[in-house]
Every structure is written in structure tokens, then in C-alpha cells.
Amino acid sequence: xxxxxxxxxxxxxxxxxxxxxxxxxxxxxVGGRGSLFLVERHALVYRHTWLVFxxxxxxPLFYLLSIGVGLGKLVGSVHGPAGTPVSYAAFVAPxxxxxxxxxxxxxxxxxxxxxxxxxxxxxxxxxATPMRAGDVALGEISWALLRGALYAVAFMVxxxxxxxxxxxxxxxxxxxxxxxxxxxxxxxxxxxTYMRTWQDFEFVTLATLPxxxxxxxxxxxxxxxxxxxxxxxxxxxYQSVVMLRDLTLGTVHLDLLxxxxxxxxxxxxxxxxxxxxxxxxxxx
Amino acid sequence: MTTALIRARGLTKRFGGFTAVDGxxxxxxxxxxxxxxxxxxxxKSSTMRMIGCVSPPTAGELTxxxxxxxxxxxxxxxxxxxxxxxxxxxxxxxxxxNLLVYGRYFGLPRPVIRERSDxxxxxxxxxxxxxxxxxxxxxxxxxxxxxxxSLINEPEILLLDEPTTGLDPQARHVVWDRLFRLKQQGVxxxxxxxxxxxxxxxxxxxxxMDAGRIAAEGSPRDLIERYSTPEVLELRFDPAVHENAAEKxxxxxAQRREVLADRVLLYVADGxxxxxxxxxxxxxxxxxxxxxxxxxxxxxxxxxxRLED
Numbered sequence: 371x372x373x374x375x376x377x378x379x380x381x382x383x384x385x386x387x388x389x390x391x392x393x394x395x396x397x398x399x400v401g402g403r404g405s406l407f408l409v410e411r412h413a414l415v416y417r418h419t420w421l422v423f424x425x426x427x428x429x430p431l432f433y434l435l436s437i438g439v440g441l442g443k444l445v446g447s448v449h450g451p452a453g454t455p456v457s458y459a460a461f462v463a464p465x466x467x468x469x470x471x472x473x474x475x476x477x478x479x480x481x482x483x484x485x486x487x488x489x490x491x492x493x494x495x496x497x498a499t500p501m502r503a504g505d506v507a508l509g510e511i512s513w514a515l516l517r518g519a520l521y522a523v524a525f526m527v528x529x530x531x532x533x534x535x536x537x538x539x540x541x542x543x544x545x546x547x548x549x550x551x552x553x554x555x556x557x558x559x560x561x562x563t564y565m566r567t568w569q570d571f572e573f574v575t576l577a578t579l580p581x582x583x584x585x586x587x588x589x590x591x592x593x594x595x596x597x598x599x600x601x602x603x604x605x606x607x608y609q610s611v612v613m614l615r616d617l618t619l620g621t622v623h624l625d626l627l628x629x630x631x632x633x634x635x636x637x638x639x640x641x642x643x644x645x646x647x648x649x650x651x652x653x654x
Numbered sequence: 655m656t657t658a659l660i661r662a663r664g665l666t667k668r669f670g671g672f673t674a675v676d677g678x679x680x681x682x683x684x685x686x687x688x689x690x691x692x693x694x695x696x697x698k699s700s701t702m703r704m705i706g707c708v709s710p711p712t713a714g715e716l717t718x719x720x721x722x723x724x725x726x727x728x729x730x731x732x733x734x735x736x737x738x739x740x741x742x743x744x745x746x747x748x749x750x751x752n753l754l755v756y757g758r759y760f761g762l763p764r765p766v767i768r769e770r771s772d773x774x775x776x777x778x779x780x781x782x783x784x785x786x787x788x789x790x791x792x793x794x795x796x797x798x799x800x801x802x803x804s805l806i807n808e809p810e811i812l813l814l815d816e817p818t819t820g821l822d823p824q825a826r827h828v829v830w831d832r833l834f835r836l837k838q839q840g841v842x843x844x845x846x847x848x849x850x851x852x853x854x855x856x857x858x859x860x861x862x863m864d865a866g867r868i869a870a871e872g873s874p875r876d877l878i879e880r881y882s883t884p885e886v887l888e889l890r891f892d893p894a895v896h897e898n899a900a901e902k903x904x905x906x907x908a909q910r911r912e913v914l915a916d917r918v919l920l921y922v923a924d925g926x927x928x929x930x931x932x933x934x935x936x937x938x939x940x941x942x943x944x945x946x947x948x949x950x951x952x953x954x955x956x957x958x959x960r961l962e963d
């Protein structure tokens with residue numbers, strides 16, 4: 371190897387990490403600054419097609435109006451997390467926010483990623499530049515998360531306007547919604563790298579639809595027998611529903627950190643797997 | 655210290671049990687136009703991908719700018735321009751936006767990209783199409799945009815994988831002209847091709863690859879002198895007598911005789927003299943052509959196959 375001067379790369383300092391082994395590999399495979407460039411690219415594309423954002427904002431609102439408000443008229447009030455009665459709309463709204471964050475993040479990180487990976491060859495082009503596989507993974511996940519955050523803000527504004535926010539802790543529901551988006555975006559992208567055809571996306575629906583319906587979105591956990599309660603408590607969407615509901619209703623307790631930790635770990639694993647898999651698929 | 659920009663020793667690439675590149679050695683100097691010539695599946699693209707740091711070598715040694723492509727991939731890629739075999743343009747963006755986004759992948763500031771884009775769009779004659787979407791552009795225009803895109807980081811080496819495959823003759827000439835200008839400007843070109851005329855036009859030096867190995871190396875002129883005769887006599891017979899005539903031609907003194915499906919080629923020093931000898935045997939070809947040797951003949955000699963096959 372040449373002993374010449376170390377080459378200088380404009381604006382992209384090489385990350386030099388001492389040692390070897392799995393930790394180093396893991397850290398290296400997480401994206402860096404390059405991920406921002408992919409986010410910029412998506413923002414440029416969506417400037418032309420801002421309409422798709424509208425549907426993502428409107429869909430959970432329709433659910434809120436039909437089920438929260440409409441069905442809520444029949445239900446009246448239910449027992450909130452603190453045992454005190456709350457309006458049905460206030461009970462359902464945070465759960466809808468949770469599933470909207472999940473769906474928004476998943477849409478980008480599954481269908482769109484698959485299209486860019488297999489058909490558009492977007493990542494092949496990016497990886498011919500100083501971008502790394504980890505940058506691609508982090509960029510996609512960040513974008514999905516940003517998009518989810520935008521939906522969450524719009525939804526929270528409507529919730530507040532409808533009087534469904536009971537506590538200033540609701541402000542913390544926003545980062546919690548973003549965390550939800552991160553967890554599902556990362557897991558979704560990781561799964562997408564294993565998919566072979568569009569048919570495989572049925573598995574995403576198969577996983578998310580029951581979560582949406584049964585993760586105490588529409589009724590409290592107490593309606594289930596204990597064994598089923600345990601199953602529901604293990605699902606990722608349940609963590610998000612509990613967190614968001616407790617925050618918007620102002621029932622704050624330390625257990626919330628466990629739910630947050632669950633989602634953070636899920637997101638980190640997804641991020642690492644997605645980066646490694648993109649590298650494996652494209653850098654052959 | 656070596657001055658070679660790219661250096662490969664025993665470079666090997668295996669995919670499972672299949673060996674795409676089988677221990678090749680080559681060296682490339684600054685300012686050269688270097689070509690990999692070979693049929694499909696010869697290992698050209700695999701070699702290019704390894705140089706482009708998007709495919710780790712299975713074995714052997716490879717350094718680019720004196721750096722290791724596995725450890726220093728991003729640092730090397732920052733100094734390379736890549737024109738892949740299949741256009742990987744961003745079809746959701748306009749012509750100009752493609753340059754912007756790609757430039758950003760290199761971490762270049764927007765004003766720098768803007769200034770370079772102006773120049774590059776002019777260079778590939780796409781300035782008047784800059785706000786068009788990429789998708790409906792013709793193959794030739796897409797190729798030119800891909801070339802402009804590959805130059806956004808002002809690369810020291812430009813890698814072109816079959817730069818004109820699939821283009822019509824006119825579009826090919828435009829691309830060759832632009833590549834020739836880049837060469838004049840001192841950009842080091844590395845290209846793969848299965849077109850002889852492309853190799854002869856653009857390459858100072860080339861290697862002929864076959865089945866993952868390097869069969870020969872040299873300048874186009876060298877290779878022709880070394881592996882072929884000054885002239886070639888091409889004869890075409892009525893298909894009914896083709897085989898028979900081909901046998902009889904053994905009587906004509908020639909350095910080498912190639913019997914193809916549709917023609918017979920005689921490799922000789924003097925084509926006209928050989929044609930007279932053919933006529934002297936009482937053979938009456940439908941058409942006859944005396945021409946100079948080309949790289950195609952070298953290829954045929956080295957691999958026993960025609961390139962179009």
C-alpha cells in the first residue's frame with residue numbers, strides 16, 4: 371500500500387474507530403451525515419407531490435370523527451388509565467395517533483423502500499458515491515420518521531382543538547409518537563430487505579391490522595382474559611398506545627420509560643439490520 | 655512509491671461457486687484511457703464494480719489511489735466518477751435536480767453544485783432540457799446526463815461500464831466525442847466495452863478479457879500487430895458450397911484461416927495476392943473484401959469467438 375499523504379475527502383471526514391470486532395462493525399454500519407442527503411432528496415421529490423401528505427393527515431382524522439365522536443355518542447365515557455372516567459373520544463384519539471404513526475412510518479419504509487431498492491435502483495446510485503449502506507438505512511428511517519412526525523403534529527392540533535387533551539404532558543406525546551415512527555420505520559425497512567415480491571407485503575398487513583384492532587385501540591385491556599392480555603402487552607403497538615394515552619390523559623408514571631425503551635430497542639435493532647442488509651444486497 | 659492510480663494483483667471475484675474474475679493483474683496510470691474488452695460474462699463489470707468499491711474482492715490485491723477499497727471505500731468513491739451499465743438516474747427528479755441530489759451525496763455545497771451543473775449541462779448539451787423530468791428522455795440523453803452526473807465531483811478517474819451499449823450510432827458518436835474531450839482534459843478513463851470501434855477510438859491501452867482472465871494486454875495497435883496479420887481477406891460463398899469451398903481454401907497460403915458460419919477469413923500479409931490465389935483455385939466467392947486487421951480479429955484469435963456471440 372502507498373505510504374503517501376492520507377487523502378483528504380472534502381467535507382466527509384473518515385470516521386476512524388480504534389479496534390475491531392462486533393461493536394466497531396455495528397457502529398460503522400450506522401449511518402452518518404450522508405443520511406441527511408437522502409432526506410434532502412426525498413424532500414425535493416415530495417415538493418412535487420405534496421398531495422400524498424394530505425391523505426396521511428386526513429385518514430386518522432376520519433377515524434377519530436367516525437369512531438371517537440360518532441360511536442363515542444353511544445359509548446359515553448369509559449374508565450381511563452387512572453380509573454377515572456374519560457370521554458370515549460379522548461380514550462380513542464391517542465390510540466389512533468399511535469397507529470397513524472405506525473402506518474405513516476411503515477408506508478415509507480416498506481413499499482417505498484422496496485420500490486427504490488428493486489426498481490428505481492436509487493441506492494445503487496447513492497452507494498457509488500461516498501454514501502454508505504448505513505447512511506441509506508438511517509436516511510430512509512429518518513425520512514419515514516419525519517413524515518410520521520408531521521402527521522402526529524397535525525393530529526395533535528386537531529385533538530387539542532376538540533378538547534381531547536387533558537394535560538400539558540400531552541406535549542411529550544409528540545416525541546413519543548416520533549419514537550413510535552422510528553421503531554416501526556426501522557423494523558419495516560429491515561423486514562423489507564428480506565422481501566422478494568410485492569406479495570410479501572401481505573405479511574405487513576397481516577401484522578399491522580390485528581395490532582391496530584386489538585392493541586387496546588378501541589377498548590381497555592381489561593376486556594381480555596389474562597393470557598390474551600399478556601399477548602397484547604407484548605406487541606409493539608400496545609407500547610405506543612399506552613404511552614400516548616397516558617400522556618394525553620395526564621397519567622404519568624415511570625413505567626412509561628419501559629414502553630419507550632421497548633420501542634427504542636426495536637428501532638435500533640431495525641436500523642442496524644436494515645443497514646447491514648442493504649450492504650449485503652447491493653455491495654456484493 | 656508507485657505512481658499507479660489503480661493496481662491489481664491476482665484480483666479475484668467469486669460468487670458462490672462461480673468465478674467471475676480469476677486472478678487478474680493490471681496497472682493504470684494517471685491520464686490513461688484504459689479499456690476492458692470482452693464478451694458478456696468475461697468479468698469486465700465485476701472488475702469495474704470492485705474498482706468502484708461497491709464489490710469487495712474475494713481474493714488478491716487491489717489498491718486505488720494507493721488506498722484499500724474495503725477499508726477506505728467512501729474516501730476512494732469521493733474521487734471516482736461512475737457511469738454504470740444500466741442508467742441509475744433518479745426518475746422522480748428533473749435533469750438539474752439529478753445533478754443537485756447526486757452532488758449532495760458527495761457532500762458538496764449547493765453553490766458549488768449549481769456552478770458545476772451549469773458547466774456540465776452545457777458540456778453534455780442538455781442545458782435546454784434542464785427542467786425536464788428524466789423519465790421520458792431518450793436513451794442517448796439519459797446516457798449524457800449520467801455522464802454529467804458522474805463528473806459532478808470532478809473525479810480523477812471516470813469508470814464507464816459499456817458507455818454506449820444500446821445507443822443508436824449518432825448518440826454513440828456524441829458520447830465518444832465527450833469522452834474524448836474529457837481524456838484531453840486529463841481525466842483518467844477506465845471503460846469496459848464489447849465494441850471494437852469504441853476500444854480503438856478511446857483506449858490508449860486495453861486488456862482483452864475472457865472467462866475471467868486477461869488474455870492479452872497492450873495498445874490497440876500493439877495487439878493487432880502481435881496477434882493478427884496486416885490484412886484480412888473476407889470471403890462469402892453460396893451457402894450450398896460454403897463448407898466445400900472452406901476446405902479447398904486450405905491450399906491458399908495464409909497465416910491463419912477462420913471458418914465462420916457465414917464467411918471465411920484469411921489472415922494474410924497481402925490480401926489482393928491471396929484473392930488472386932483463391933480465384934486461381936477456381937473458387938468464385940459471392941463477395942470478397944480485403945481490409946486491415948482490427949481488434950475484432952485479435953479477439954477472434956485469442957478467444958476463438960466473435961464478440962457479438
